[in-house]
Amino acid sequence: MVIEPASTSRIAASFATSSRTARSGDAATTTVAEPATTLVADAATGDQHAFARLYTAVQPRLLRYAYGLVGQDAEDVTAEAWLQIVRDLRTFEGDDDAFRAWSARIVRNRALDHARARARRPVQTTGDDNVLDTASPSDTALDALDRISTDRAVELIGSLPTDQAEAVLLRVVVGLDAASAGEVLDKSAGAVRVAAHRGLKNLAKQLGA
Amino acid sequence: MRKLRPISRHAAEQLLDGDVRDPEALARVLDAARAPGTAEELGGLEAAMAAFRSVADSPAPAGAPAAAPSAAPAATAAPAAPAAAKGRSRRPVFLKGLTAATLATKLVAGAAAAAAAGGVALAAVSTHHTPHPHPSFSTEPASSSQAAHHHASTSSKHGGHTRGTKVIAGPTAPLTSLVSSASASGTRTSEQDLLTFVCTAWLSHQPIPGVDENSPQYASAIRAAGGPERVTEYCTQLLASESASASSSPSDSTSPSDSGSQSSSPADSTSDSPTGYPTGTESSHGHGSSSSSADPSPSSSDSSSENTGATTVPTVPVDLPTDSASDSESDAPQVPHVAPSR
Numbered sequence: 276m277v278i279e280p281a282s283t284s285r286i287a288a289s290f291a292t293s294s295r296t297a298r299s300g301d302a303a304t305t306t307v308a309e310p311a312t313t314l315v316a317d318a319a320t321g322d323q324h325a326f327a328r329l330y331t332a333v334q335p336r337l338l339r340y341a342y343g344l345v346g347q348d349a350e351d352v353t354a355e356a357w358l359q360i361v362r363d364l365r366t367f368e369g370d371d372d373a374f375r376a377w378s379a380r381i382v383r384n385r386a387l388d389h390a391r392a393r394a395r396r397p398v399q400t401t402g403d404d405n406v407l408d409t410a411s412p413s414d415t416a417l418d419a420l421d422r423i424s425t426d427r428a429v430e431l432i433g434s435l436p437t438d439q440a441e442a443v444l445l446r447v448v449v450g451l452d453a454a455s456a457g458e459v460l461d462k463s464a465g466a467v468r469v470a471a472h473r474g475l476k477n478l479a480k481q482l483g484a
Numbered sequence: 485m486r487k488l489r490p491i492s493r494h495a496a497e498q499l500l501d502g503d504v505r506d507p508e509a510l511a512r513v514l515d516a517a518r519a520p521g522t523a524e525e526l527g528g529l530e531a532a533m534a535a536f537r538s539v540a541d542s543p544a545p546a547g548a549p550a551a552a553p554s555a556a557p558a559a560t561a562a563p564a565a566p567a568a569a570k571g572r573s574r575r576p577v578f579l580k581g582l583t584a585a586t587l588a589t590k591l592v593a594g595a596a597a598a599a600a601a602g603g604v605a606l607a608a609v610s611t612h613h614t615p616h617p618h619p620s621f622s623t624e625p626a627s628s629s630q631a632a633h634h635h636a637s638t639s640s641k642h643g644g645h646t647r648g649t650k651v652i653a654g655p656t657a658p659l660t661s662l663v664s665s666a667s668a669s670g671t672r673t674s675e676q677d678l679l680t681f682v683c684t685a686w687l688s689h690q691p692i693p694g695v696d697e698n699s700p701q702y703a704s705a706i707r708a709a710g711g712p713e714r715v716t717e718y719c720t721q722l723l724a725s726e727s728a729s730a731s732s733s734p735s736d737s738t739s740p741s742d743s744g745s746q747s748s749s750p751a752d753s754t755s756d757s758p759t760g761y762p763t764g765t766e767s768s769h770g771h772g773s774s775s776s777s778a779d780p781s782p783s784s785s786d787s788s789s790e791n792t793g794a795t796t797v798p799t800v801p802v803d804l805p806t807d808s809a810s811d812s813e814s815d816a817p818q819v820p821h822v823a824p825s826r
Contacts, residue, residue: 476496
């Protein structure tokens with residue numbers, strides 16, 4: 276799939292925190308961050324500092340998204356995704372918002388690879404004894420809702436039907452607008468909206484049950 | 485618990501956008517889901533940095549936006565450290581330690597093969613795993629030891645880079661082929677390649693300021709493997725054998741890995757240090773400005789706010805070169821839709 280310029284704009288527009296300025300067309304020539312450059316542009320030139328910041332900003336989102344998709348394999352999935360991201364970063368042109376959409380797409384593909392591979396393997400137990408001090412997603416008696424953790428929240432969202440979970444995660448966790456999320460999912464923006472809304476309703480139902 | 489009122493379409497959009505400060509349960513859940521990243525979630529930084537450097541040090545691919553190798557700035561640049569290490573025990577995270585565990589597991593998987601310490605090592609590292617929340621993506625409960633055995637039993641055919649003492653010597657070709665073949669040929673390869681990658685990171689992470697072999701993820705691997713030397717040895721061997729087998733690959737001037745100088749590893753001390761995460765002070769200089777667009781959520785607690793959101797950086801949407809975007813994904817096997825099963 277292709278993330279088109281139009282959707283890139285929409286991504287940016289959807290963020291209250293991102294405002295527009297002129298973008299330096301020759302970001303590659305600047306090694307020190309100028310206000311007009313983006314992290315991803317700097318990282319694309321080989322700026323380690325920028326890359327580290329980019330990773331720091333994006334990885335938690337990707338990890339949570341991946342967790343919603345593949346659970347405990349999230350770490351593997353994002354690690355593989357970053358290999359690819361690093362490899363292709365220099366050919367990526369887009370701002371930090373577009374980068375999120377692009378990287379989410381990569382994570383998604385790796386997650387699907389992972390799921391397929393899992394399906395082919397024999398079941399094996401992990402032997403984990405501390406499979407969580409937290410409850411299962413279905414146990415939604417959120418008595419301690421006041422202090423719901425990020426993890427639990429992601430878990431709850433991940434317990435929704437896949438299309439709804441993905442739509443909500445992409446919107447909320449990864450921070451994409453409906454159009455960009457649609458690009459990631461190969462769906463229309465409208466379909467993403469519908470899925471996300473259903474997801475919220477289901478979530479609300481669980482919470483209120 | 486009380487009933488929630490039905491969500492209007494408008495309200496849903498507001499919730500999704502985070503525009504609502506609604507004390508209700510749903511809003512709280514969503515807010516929690518979009519909370520700022522934590523140190524626990526950033527344990528893979530070193531590995532990613534190592535990969536990044538290996539690519540950055542290599543010639544730019546054709547058609548790439550110029551710049552790269554020579555412009556690769558200061559190897560001394562401090563990584564934007566997730567300074568949140570202190571907040572580590574802030575809450576009961578299930579994601580906590582995932583990064584560390586995974587990295588460690590992969591390391592240990594290899595080390596175990598070399599050291600014949602498999603079971604113990606793996607048992608020691610595979611913790612913090614949770615059941616899949618998502619049935620359709622996860623056909624069954626995964627086991628890190630599965631992956632580990634897998635690593636241990638597969639032999640790699642590509643990659644082929646060795647490292648110098650400081651930065652990964654292997655230029656982009658190895659990593660690139662490593663990744664692309666991984667994407668192209670499915671998970672087997674990709675997992676094996678990941679081991680290679682982790683080894684590369686292991687052997688080359690010294691240049692990352694603030695992050696060293698005492699980091700918990702490495703420390704636990706070392707502990708589990710029965711000693712730091714084993715991991716280093718194993719990784720050196722692995723990478724060396726890979727460079728040998730991949731010697732035909734162009735641009736891969738495989739220098740014999742100078743294993744002697746390799747990380748006289750840590751472990752002896754530290755392993756349990758809770759603050760192994762990069763605390764590196766990414767202070768005021770440089771780049772102070774351009775991150776928030778990538779992470780709108782303000783970081784509340786610590787210096788990570790510096791990294792992720794204190795300042796708002798104006799970014800402008802630029803045209804995404806469609807080919808590069810598609811290129812990078814094109815090699816990824818196009819997802820057969822794992823259909824939601826509900």
